[in-house]
Amino acid sequence: MAVSDEPAAATEGRAAGRLDGGAVGLAGAVLLAALLGPVCTRAESRQLAAFGAAALWVGAWGCITDRWALPRGLRGLAVVLAAIGLDVAGLRIDVLKLPFSATFVSLGGWSLLVAALWMWLCSALFARAGTIPGVAYGVGAVACATLIAVCALRPDPGRVLALWFAAAIGAVCVLRLFALSAAKPAQATAGAYLLGFLLGAVSIMGMLKNTAFLAAVLPLLLISVPLFGATYAYVADLRRGPGRMALAQRREHLHWLLLREGYSPLQISVLFTVGAAWCGALAILLVALIEVSFALKTLILVAFLALGVVGGFVLLRILPRDRGREGAIRLLGVRITPVSMDQALAHAREFIAEGSPHMIVTSDATGVIRAQEDPELREIMDHADLVTADGQGVVLAARLLNVPIRERVSGVDMVQRLCEVATEAGRSVFLLGGAEGIADAAAEKLQAAVPGLRIAGVQHGYFAPEEEPAITERIRDAAPAVLFVAFGIPKQEKWIRAHMAEVGVPVCIGVGGSFDVISGRLKRAPQWMRKCGLEWLYRVMQEPRRLPRLKALPKMAWIALVAALRGETGDYVD
Ligand code: UDP
DSSP: OOOOOHHHHHHHHHHHOOOOHHHHHHHHHHHHHHHHHHHHTOOOHHHHHHHHHHHHHHHHHHHHHHHTTOOTHHHHHHHHHHHHHHHHTTOOOOEEEOTTSSOEEEOGGGHHHHHHHHHHHHHHHHHHHTTSHHHHHHHHHHHHHHHHHHHHHSOOGGGHHHHHHHHHHHHHHHHHHHHOOTTSOOOOOHHHHHHHHHHHHHHHTTTTTSHHHHHHHHHHHHHHSTHHHHHHHHHHHHHHOSOOSOHHHHTOOHHHHHHHTTOOHHHHHHHHHHHHHHHHHHHHHHHHTTTSOHHHHHHHHHHHHHHHHHHHHHHHHHSOOSOOOOSOEEETTEEEOOOOHHHHHHHHHHHHHHOSOEEEEEEOHHHHHHHHHOHHHHHHHHHOSEEEEOSHHHHHHHHHTTOOOOSOOOHHHHHHHHHHHHHHTTOEEEEEESSTTHHHHHHHHHHHHSTTOEEEEEEOSOOOGGGHHHHHHHHHHHOOSEEEEESOTTHHHHHHHHHHHHHOOSEEEEOTTHHHHHHTSSOOOOHHHHHTTOHHHHHHHHOGGGGGGGGHHHHHHHHHHHHHHTTOOOEEOO
């Protein structure tokens, strides 16, 4: 992502002067709600009309300042005038309830000032976050949902208006999220500015007295202020020595920091929305448990926030990012080469061109855990030419340790792709392993899928030791470009290591139970399960005997999480 400097990007976008669809949508929806309000809510039409007019006014000013690149302070002025209008119509903050106590503070003559400041703050914060529109509308949708849930939990006639407008604003936020192309940051922030104003104003309609709405806006307050940049810089300094970040970066807003770290605008929007939803859930829970003791509520708050911090950390780490780097990493002591499928195939082409024997290991969580307990397997993986991450667990554990594996490269996918590579090179493949008849059936299926594929030979995997020399001789004489060995990990890796020099095949790869899947003996997980990294679940459902092997997954996840929380990262080893 090439965005590095908010002011520059903002100026450029403002020069383009596009009308912000969000502002138009929000103003339109609020106006419609104000018109229908008297029928549906039986609320006072003066307040409805004032709110509709304020939305139109702030939205129009936002669009004008965006369109003609006028000083943004003018929008603040518009909010102050709108606050006066709302106050005259009777929408004001009379009292504030202090969080976690039954004390109410009467604002008296300060009411207008507090309301204007509050609305200005909300709109300014949303406008800042609005440079990534998904952030503003995602958090806005969550804030509206929280508001509606709280109103449902504690019905109050005074909140009818808040509920009514929250539904209208929330609907626009959701529609806007669907309509947004989150591919690039937007610069027209009139919509986000209006959204902040509207949410600030809606919260005044009987909601500010409640802890709940504050909790929904709190995440935005926290994440929007440069405080985060300063804290991040402080922690980075502590961990890696002073002066790790430039002054400008120290004052950076979280979403800009994340953009610079390689997250996409879409990912950032999702992160913020999930964070806001977490805080919203906490708010709803606190309202539902309003009667329980103060100590219990504090405990829930602390537990929720602590879980949120750990969850946020894990989420930040496991999202894929654009900051690829060549070389192998050491994941929990085991060597993995973080390549994509295309990169793995490019390596395979090189191995075939070179002609000398090479070994590819495809390792899932079982492989990583086995390698920790089996020094021979670990040593084999240390010296293999490529060790791909054949499992979502390995991909996620690596990302948790801050090493960027973009995708899973599984043995079963590699089989067909390597057949294509061999065919392109005018060479053949050899299938070794699986129960009797399985490798033959897999070979047939592969020939049907890859036109022109030559099968140099097929051999099942249950042969006697005395048959082995004849088999290796057959492979050597057939001279395939790729030898697939399907005995399961670690038997196949040990076999390859012992025989690769003898058979002289350029690409020797262990592919576990792939022949069972390709032959059709076992069904492959549906595409959506593969995409979600749930192929292991499907396999266990088909073969319950695999269940004990699953314990490798939580074991690896736990070791990786503890290591990551301790600040350890996966090292590059070459
Ligand atoms: N297998 C074999 N010879 C053996 C042991 C196993 O050919 O001596 C085959 C077995 O039939 C199965 C595959 O190796 O097709 C192992 O599959 P599994 O799913 O256990 O391996 P994974 O994919 O988990 O490594």
